[in-house]
Amino acid sequence: MDMVFKALADDTRRRLLDLLRERNGRTLGELCAPIDMARQSVTQHLAVLEAANLVVTVRRGREKLHYLNPVPLHEIEERWIGRFERPRLRVLSDVKRRAEEAMTDKPTFVYVTYIASTPEKVWDALTDADLTAVYWGHSNVSDWRTGSRWEHVRIDGSGIADVVGTVVESERPTRLVTTWTEPENEGREDMYSRVTFDLRPHGDIVRLTVTHEDLRTERDVADVSLGWPAVLSNLKSLLETGRPLPQEPWSVPAE
Incomplete structure (x- = not known):
């Protein structure tokens, strides 16, 4: 859980997660385009998110697609939010649904x-x-x-x-x-x-x-x-x- 909060503490990494929330299954190039930062730096931020299990990757041919992973967010919601405010997993369901509305031939759930x-x-x-x-x-x-x-x-x-x-x-x-x-x-x-x-x-x-x-x-x-x-x-x-x-x-x- 410490790695999750460390990953979320950085504004650039939160921006990358927001991009995946808006449209899941992006390539590195697609994630770099809206961020004013060197490709290598974005790669390093993605590595931190992957280490925290907030982002997972799936190979599609020669492409490496990045997906928002709900597992750590589920654990946070369950531990600190769900028991007090919302039915279990409702927040994650809404996030996943919004993130995947624009997806076509890409995986819709990972x-x-x-x-x-x-x-x-x-x-x-x-x-x-x-x-x-x-x-x-x-x-x-x-x-x-x-x-x-x-x-x-x-x-x-x-x-x-x-x-x-x-x-x-x-x-x-x-x-x-x-x-x-x-x-x-x-x-x-x-x-x-x-x-x-x-x-x-x-x-x-x-x-x-x-x-x-x-x-x-x-x-x-x-x-x-x-x-x-x-x-x-x-x-x-x-x-x-x-x-x-x-x-x-x-x-x-x-x-």
Whole structure:
């Protein structure tokens, strides 16, 4: 948390975050253009923001795109704001929605978390039907081969899938790409979104980046902005403690 406040204390770094809030997914050149500062200096400021986990980067071909990461802001909101003034994550949802309104073919939501585990265990937690049932409330069912169908199945015994899709890429334990849609829209390419899980060793822990793109409406963006932090917090708890969180993080506690 000290690194977050140090990063936020500088006016230039706050300006860079404002630029990403206005339009997420910018290149270094796009961030340098409105700032009267040498490219090397902007790069150094971005490095501080990345070290504080306030900015994350995603490679798209030869481009390196920068995204505002909600995780540290979520922690600040939860610790000092949410319990007193606002429902949990409402501020972050609004920030993400405004930042992503202008996005077109770029990822519409990027979330990064760090887990004290191995890439293999994180991969298995994302793809094992029994494990996903424990922390997600659904079972992810597939053979996870490229081109295979996958389903996000309720655990109430009904066998009903709320999400279906195709495995686009499957490289255990580093990368999994899937398409997502509701069952009634299966086969309609314009109704699919796309989720990429990138798993990278980070010292003795794992850096998990989730990129959810091709979301169609503002409501979809708001839903995933709340949903992914909840699901991944539960996943992190399960892998680090052996238990999911004591309360489903997507449920609303009684007043």
